[in-house]
Amino acid sequence: xxxxxxxxxxxxxxxxxxxxxxxxxxxxxxxxxxxxxxxxxxxxxxxxxxxxxxxxxxxxxxxxxxxxxxxxxxxxxxxxxxxxxxxxxxxxxxxxxxxxxxxxxxxxxxxxxxx
Amino acid sequence: xxxxxxxxxxxxxxxxxxxxxxxxxxxxxxxxxxxxxxxxxxxxxxxxxxxxxxxxxxxxxxxxxxxxxxxxxxxxxxxxxxxxxxxxxxxxxxxxxxxxxxxxxxxxxxxxx
Numbered sequence: 001x002x003x004x005x006x007x008x009x010x011x012x013x014x015x016x017x018x019x020x021x022x023x024x025x026x027x028x029x030x031x032x033x034x035x036x037x038x039x040x041x042x043x044x045x046x047x048x049x050x051x052x053x054x055x056x057x058x059x060x061x062x063x064x065x066x067x068x069x070x071x072x073x074x075x076x077x078x079x080x081x082x083x084x085x086x087x088x089x090x091x092x093x094x095x096x097x098x099x100x101x102x103x104x105x106x107x108x109x110x111x112x113x114x115x
Numbered sequence: 116x117x118x119x120x121x122x123x124x125x126x127x128x129x130x131x132x133x134x135x136x137x138x139x140x141x142x143x144x145x146x147x148x149x150x151x152x153x154x155x156x157x158x159x160x161x162x163x164x165x166x167x168x169x170x171x172x173x174x175x176x177x178x179x180x181x182x183x184x185x186x187x188x189x190x191x192x193x194x195x196x197x198x199x200x201x202x203x204x205x206x207x208x209x210x211x212x213x214x215x216x217x218x219x220x221x222x223x224x225x226x227x228x
Contacts, residue, residue, distance in 0.1 A: 004158070033213065042119065042205060042218030043159070050214070058214065090158055098213040100147070100166040106158030 002026050006091050006107035013081045013114045021076040021110050023091030031094045032074035033058075033104070034066060036087040043090065049074055050097055081114045088112070117142045119208050119219035127225040128196045136191040136222050138180075138206030148189040149207040149216070150180055159205060165189065176200070201226045 007022045025032065030051045035043040045058030047066040055066050063085060065077045074093075078085055091107040120139045128134050140146060147166050151159040163174025170182040180191045189206060203223045209216035 031213065040124075040220055042207075042220050044218075045214060045216075048214045056214070092158075092213075094213055098147075098209070098211075098216070102213075103161045103164070104159075104213055104216075106160070108156065108158045 004091055004093055004105050004107035006089075006110050008110060009108070010111050011113070013078075013112065015082060015114060017081050017114075018077065018079050019081065019112075020078075021089055021091075021112075022073070023075065023107060024073045025091075025093040025105070026072065027093060027095070027105065028071070029093040029095050029105070030071070031097050032068065033092040033094075034064070034074070034076045035090045035092065036060065037090060037109075038087050046076065046089075078112075081112075083114045086112060086114045117146070117208055117215075117217050119206050119217050121204075121206055121219035121222050123222045124220070125223045125225065127227055129227050130198055131195050134191075134193045134196045134200070134224070136204050136206075136224070138189045138191065138219060140187055140189065140206075140208040142187075142208055142210070144210065145184070146208045147210050148180075148182060149209075150174065150178070150189075150191050151205045151207065151218075152176075153203045153205065153221075155202070162191070162204075196224075196226055198226045198228070200224060 033048040034046040049068040052071045089110045118141045150162040206219040
């Protein structure tokens, strides 16, 4: 019963390097989300995908790109990493977009450090 | 604009004692309200949610929360804390889809023996 799986769990990058964070869910959910979590701040939405084939910006999209590869997978790419992108990244999924009977399921996170 | 305030950054409670974590929100209409728990190294897990109806909401792991419209609050409570409850707790508010959900800054709960 995997749920939402994120890889890698930890990553250290140098400024200017690129990388892709992977996320996959096995619950046949339509919607997927990428958040970042910084000390003293709540989770902030980077991008989301309401359904396969669509993506939309969240609160803090600058410096990131996403791809909804298929219904299961939603990746987050940092093209040129900056120290300000040091954070813990969470992927989440939901069946729909937030009806009263739905809930968000979160992965266990990726801790990214940019030096 | 909607916002969520969790005024306590850290709280320490003795095992077996009662717990109340505070959450205040600002929202134009009656919001949907959520409490999530994040154990070390884990993602967030939903404890409970309020959408409408009874203002006292029961959740998992023995937690409950009460929606008080007059105080714009949605405080989380547990009558007897266990050591395994040590975690970070997030309140969230929103109504127009998960993409509009606003999270508080979190309260870290420490449980002392």
